[in-house]
Amino acid sequence: MGIAVYPGSFDPVTFGHLDIVERGAKVFDKVIVAIGKNRAKSSLFSIDERLELLQTVTSNFPNVEVDSFNGLLVDYMKSKQANTIIKGLRAISDFEYELQMASINKKLDDSIETFFMMTNNKYSYLSSSIVKDIAKYGATVSDLVPLVVEDALRKKFKNGNSF
Ligand code: PNS
Numbered sequence: 001m002g003i004a005v006y007p008g009s010f011d012p013v014t015f016g017h018l019d020i021v022e023r024g025a026k027v028f029d030k031v032i033v034a035i036g037k038n039r040a041k042s043s044l045f046s047i048d049e050r051l052e053l054l055q056t057v058t059s060n061f062p063n064v065e066v067d068s069f070n071g072l073l074v075d076y077m078k079s080k081q082a083n084t085i086i087k088g089l090r091a092i093s094d095f096e097y098e099l100q101m102a103s104i105n106k107k108l109d110d111s112i113e114t115f116f117m118m119t120n121n122k123y124s125y126l127s128s129s130i131v132k133d134i135a136k137y138g139a140t141v142s143d144l145v146p147l148v149v150e151d152a153l154r155k156k157f158k159n160g161n162s163f
Helices: 016-027 047-058 073-079 093-108 128-136 148-158
Strands: 003-008 030-035 064-068 085-088 112-117
Touching: 003 016, 003 073, 003 093, 016 030, 016 047, 016 112, 030 047, 047 064, 047 148, 073 093, 085 093, 093 112, 128 148
Parallel strands: 003 030, 003 085, 030 064, 085 112
Antiparallel strands: none
């Protein structure tokens, strides 16, 4: 089914994201997990840190690549000859925002399709923001993120970082 891009902030990557990566990699020939800039969010991890974490946790998928991009997603997709965007939908609350993004991307480039996957019920409540909140106050996030991410969160908050 060609090349798909799974864009997001991934600040940091969670088991919810990994579930989408794993299922997307079964559908598409290649999946590029691409870190983009969401102007509405300030981040805890730098782009390089997020890239490294994503690379580590997706290394077992041979057809998954990790990258970052500046500017518009549709321009990045053109540069990668990708024409499908993968997005995970958790709840009705995600729908409006995702519909807006999919519609804007379609308007910017009519050849692009957005492919939605329903998040595994196990992770329907999960978000990077919630993970950061929990980790910040010292509670365990071991059910929510891979071990390397848990360690990275612990380090960040031990050093007094905020987001
Ligand atoms: O995980 P997020 O924060 O919902 O990801 C949002 C992201 C990074 C995919 C989105 O903000 C994005 O595509 N940014 C790049 C700029 C762009 O193309 N904007 C127009 C479409 S919203």
